[in-house]
Amino acid sequence: MDKRLPPLLVAVFINIAGFSLILPLLPFYGQVFDAGPFGIALLFAAYSFGNVFGEIHWGRQSDIWGRRKVLALTTCVAGLSYFAFAFAPTLWAAILIRVVSGFFSGTMSVAQGFIADVSTPEKRAKTMGLFGAAFSMGFAFGPVIGGLFAGEEVAAASFRLPIFIAGGFSLIASLWCLTVLRDAIPPKGKGAPLPRYSDAFRFVGSQPVLLRLFIIGFFGIAAFASMEAIYGLWSEENFGWTAHDLGWAFLAIGSGGFIAQVFLIGPLVARFGEARVIAMGLALLSLSMLLQPVIRLPISGVLLMGLLMAGHSLAFPTAGALISRNTPPERQGSTMGLLMATNAFSRIVAPPLFGMIYGSIAHDAPWYIGAAMIALVIILALQLVKHTRPARIVN
Known part of the structure; x- marks a missing residue:
């Protein structure tokens, strides 16, 4: 190092x-x-x-x-x-x-x-x-x-x-x-060129693998960010939690991500390949959202959010790595810039929308809608399995 x-x-x-x-x-x-x-x-x-x-x-x-x-x-x-x-x-x-x-x-x-x-x-x-x-x-x-x-x-x-x-x-x-x-290196004195999003849109739209990965990223991150936003309100209503209780619950969320990042993602990618790991992460996301209002217990409220973060940490860093690996060097800047913008856009528009669903339709509805949304994009992840080759892992 x-x-x-x-x-x-x-x-x-x-x-x-x-x-x-x-x-x-x-x-x-x-x-x-x-x-x-x-x-x-x-x-x-x-x-x-x-x-x-x-x-x-x-x-x-x-x-x-x-x-x-x-x-x-x-x-x-x-x-x-x-x-x-x-x-x-x-x-x-x-x-x-x-x-x-x-x-x-x-x-x-x-x-x-x-x-x-x-x-x-x-x-x-x-x-x-x-x-x-x-x-x-x-x-x-x-x-x-x-x-x-x-x-x-x-x-x-x-x-x-x-x-x-x-x-x-x-x-x-x-x-x-x-x-x-x-x-590590001296400042260059000039900034990198801005991403050419129009070129990136056309390129991504012409590549079946990249297009699927972008759709997976948009809907997956939208669901995760929305559950993060409504979780405090939902746990307050169902368990009577305060900010003190919610802070401890977020420890489980962060721990789920830490375990996935440090202990799981490398061995799983080496054994199953990126596409299958993305599908696994999405499955954990969907399952955790589906079970949250079904079990409805304080302990499950904590553990399932940890599972949610673990699924997020498996799916989306792996998806980003697969996008980079399937993008030629001359298009890396614009494509990864578009990925960053797309993911950020999902985090902007989805939480207020799910907040409206929580307040206007039913307090459990965001969990079920999020689970269904992720279940649909799992199909895209499974399609990637036959379109991609496993990465070569370097220790």
Whole structure:
């Protein structure tokens, strides 16, 4: 392992812990502003909306300034946005702050660029697995801290301390990047060209394998993001959970992703190939959503969300790797840019839609609709088996 990689993984862990710390608070913090399911889902979607533009801008900017400077700046401003979020006067102000926070947190492409700088193509899959593990660990522990420090009363003051802690995590990550992280290569002085989405659309549409993978990614991530958004409301209604309880539940969610990333995805891909692993992950997603309202117990509410995250962590990183492997080098930038934009769009539009379904149709309906939606795209994943060849695994 390149000695410059561990500082990045530490920064990712700290930053994601701060980001995920907010998640169990949102359903309850939204109620401070008398927000219904749709408004609370907007709080989730607003972050993804800012993320879309942040990923495009900061990825290119890191080529000009260097990865270290961009990561230090963005995590600092993201941290300051959390402090503003704690004092948001209205729901729409809170949503706007979440957009700003998402924009300055849109740095996954910068981190992935750093990984590309310090790892050879043969070792990149393994390195990305370490990146995913750091992400999942941050996602597991952040919400626990948020839940522990949240008050019981549904009032703005009950949530300020954990939100301050989230902002503090981001500021620590910024200081860490500034003092410890070192660029692997000098800044290029110019940004990479913007993805040519029109060309990518035509290319993806002409490739049956890529088209299926894009559809799988869109609907799968849409379902996952929507369940994440309504989970707090649903568990509050069914189990009487508070932000404290929800924080512990998110520990299971992050742990499911960590286990899948570290222990399962590599051996499963080596034995069964990417297409079958994608189908397995989707099956876990669909099953966990279907069983959630059927069993309806607190322990299953936790374990099934962990299973949901495990399925997500198996299916979508594998789908992204398969897209990259089936895309020629000259089209990598535009195709992967289109993938990022497509996935972000699904995270923007789906949670408010499922929030409306939750509030207007039935509180269990999002689980069943999500399960059915994933069951349909499993068919596409199974079709991929005969159209793809297994990857060559390099240890």
